[in-house]
Amino acid sequence: MHNGLKKDAAEILKSAIEAVEPSVAVKRALARDKNTLQVGNRSYDLDKFRNIYVVAFGKASVPMSKALEEILHDLPLKGMAITKYGLGSKLEQIEVYEAAHPVPDENSLKAGQMVKEMLSQAGKEDLVFFLISGGGSSLFALPRKDVSFKEFVKLHEALLSSGATIKEINTVRKHLSVVKGGGLARMVFPAQSISLVLSDVVGDTLDIVASGPTVPDSSTFEDFYDIVERYQIKLLPSISRLLEDGLNGLVEETLKAGDPVFDRCYSKLIGTNCIALDAAEKKASQMGYNTLLLSSYITGESKEIAKVFAALAKNELLHGRPMSRPACIIAGGEATVTIRNGGKGGRCQEMALSFAIEAEGLEDMLFLAAGTDGIDGPTDAAGAFADGSSVEKAAMQGLDAREMLNSHDSYPFFDGIGDLHKIGQTGTNVMDIYILLVK
Incomplete structure (x- = not known):
């Protein structure tokens, strides 16, 4: 493997991650002048x-909570930060709890309670800050009243595979939980709330990040049914009953646009894959590469997406297209x-x-x-990292x-x-980044 390209790719990725560091994103989003707090187009009198x-x-x-503590350092705060095992550290005023990801565990349930x-x-x-980032769907869970937590966990496992x-x-x-799909907005009403959101979903749709706990939900129990049918997921008894009752209008839907609880809620997107990709492109350009930011909307099967990047590598090596070399093609x-x-393994390793x-046999690319x-x-x-010599x-x-x-078995490979x-x-999460370098 070409060590120069390997080092360059690592540096480009590092710059991308630094651009979406959570504390930086929070401080970029909040402006405080004495007791006036400006968040986007909203102004709040903290007094x-x-x-x-x-x-x-x-x-x-x-890190999001730490940044907020620093901004509001002279004010008393009450709250909790729920994160993945291994990511917890002590904060000044906010209590820290750790739970499981990507499948919820008993600590996730306790945190929800x-x-x-x-x-x-x-x-x-009162004012409530919701600091929301990727992984929130599993780290913080509270199933609907009649849903077995054991079955709730089993369904998560089935969906993820x-x-x-x-x-x-x-x-x-969203349809399994009382805190997702606008559930937290209902729970906190009539207090005012500010949601600062670090997006880990394609398109940065707020009702998908962490399952949209503080925003209106556009999905329905019919969508829930279509998904489990599409992927042939067998539902266990308590969840099957919930879905049937939902389809028959016997249990509440998730909160929809127009519900008065959202009059007291404000949400702002503060970190995205696009911000990370822009930083990656800037770094690659500074390193002397001709750059192309392909897309931040890459989805589908990992092994099929890889074929597109291999085709781009071949085109660069044979024809110098879509840009002259040295080339850096970035996507997310x-x-x-x-x-x-x-x-x-994982989706990136696969x-x-x-x-x-x-790309077996190709040279001068990574x-x-x-x-x-x-x-x-x-x-x-x-x-x-992969190149033309990896298979050999x-x-x-x-x-x-x-x-x-x-x-x-991509990890052992x-x-x-x-x-x-x-x-x-890293303490942040704005999805994945793909970097193709051609000498």
């Missing part, structure tokens, strides 16, 4: 509020992996492995696929690339050739 509550949830909840209890104390003269998109998965989650989004058997197969959160699937790697290097170690792609990209958990 008018009796209490200020903070509910942060997602992989970026701790504690949030409900705390928000029950909020009144009309089905190949369903994050929009589809969160559509189902969130792919899926449909798991048909076991294996160890994409890199498929790219390695498609591909990096990585998650901005530093964690690709249930592994300790952000992603992996693996074969020398007794590793069969095609066989390992079929068994979703790249571990075997030393091309996993490990950067640790």
